[in-house]
Amino acid sequence: MKRKGLYFLIALALGGVGAVHAQDTTAAPADSSSTGMATSSYDGRWYIAPTVGAYFNDHKRNTNSRQIYYGLGFGRFFAPNFSVDAFIDRTKRKMDNGIAGGGGHSNNSWASTNIGATARFYAGDWNAWRPYLLGGVMGSHHQNMSDNGWSPAAELGGGVSKTVSDSSDIRLEAGYRYDWDNSTQPSKSGYGDWFLGFSVVTRFGAPAAAPAPVAAATPPPVDCSTLDSDKDGVNDCDDKCPATAAGTIVGPDGCPQKVVIDLRGVNFKYDRPRKGETDIAKSLAEPTADSLSVLNQAVDTLQRYPQVHVTVAGYTDSKGTDEYNQKLSERRASIVYDYLTSHGIDASRLEGPIGHGENDPIGDNATDAGRAQNRRTELQVQQ
Secondary structure (H helix, E strand, O other): OOHHHHHHHHHHHHHHHHHHHHHHHHOOOOOHHHHOOOOOOOOOOOEEEEEEEEEEOOHHHOEOOEEEEEEEEEEEEEEOOEEEEEEEEEEEEEEEHHHHOOOOEEEEEEEEEEEEEEEEEEOOOOOOOEEEEEEEEEEEEEEOOOOEEEEEEEEEEEEEEEEEEOOEEEEEEEEEEEEOOOOOOOOOOOEEEEEEEEEEEEEOOOOOOOOOOOOOOOOOOOOHHHOOOOOOOOOOOOOOOOOOOOOOOEOOOOOEOOOOOOOOOOOEOOOOOOOOOOOHHHHEOOOHHHHHHHHHHHHHHHHHOOOOOEEEEEOOOOOOOHHHHHHHHHHHHHHHHHHHHHOOOOHHHEEEEEEOOOOOOOOOOOOHHHHHHHOOEEEEEOO
16 A cells, blocks of 8 residues: 555544534533443553554555464543543564575565554444544664664554453454555555454453442531511521411410400499590599500500400409499490500400400409499400
């Protein structure tokens, strides 16, 4: 094969290497759980690769057209799709008698020892049959009856590789070598030989441990002080009862709390308030300030618990007719109702005012003290 053929083969191989790179870049990585090692991973241990093969010699050599060669490679993978081998191989050809004198083949030989490096570019999954392209350079030492020396040489080719165990591959490849030997036969300026080779690749050393799975990034903890999951007004950090029903009255710990608004101490004078009376102070039993203080505490409680609704109810003692006492209890409820609304409590939170007359006494109507207790109003919390 002439040099033009070699240059064409080099250009073809370079284009093929580009295609291998493109395929390996765009191919989706295999599932490493099912294959053991996917294209995104590889075994980077050093290996040796004993090789045996055959040459199909350039006819210009005037030797047997076929010879066995044997060799040894040493290398490793530097990426899932790329390996480099340093190698040495040797063949010995018998020269034709037409050159040595006479007919047939002489006992004169033409030995070639090659020392060089070869790069291989693979495609496909690590565990499958993987096609590859190869390219290498070497020094070729020729030894024969005419000359003994070195010349440069190069090779191009391709093959297939298969991983057969954790530490072994097999390779079958073919290619073309060009030897720039212009000394053995001065009238010749180089030789192109085809070759076919088989190698057993054996990695040494312990296999690399499988990479530990990357832990998922832990999201930063949520600041519970900014959350109120049950919408009860208590943040989640402080809420010891985090699932209270909507509208439940809760305390500072977020747990249900019964709100009691006690108006005991707000006592009315006998037969007060009168019809049309609006100043509650004139209707309250002495000392008036004590009763107003209790009412103001009730206002404060309602303001601190805006979700609380109450019924404003009035009561009387047993003196007087039922009809009269009913009207009197309604006036007592109404005047307290007006006091609450005039101090900022929205009327939508107040039911009533309603009167219960002399019903539901809390004191003994047979005594002055008991009757004084019964002349009252109540704020009845709606739970």
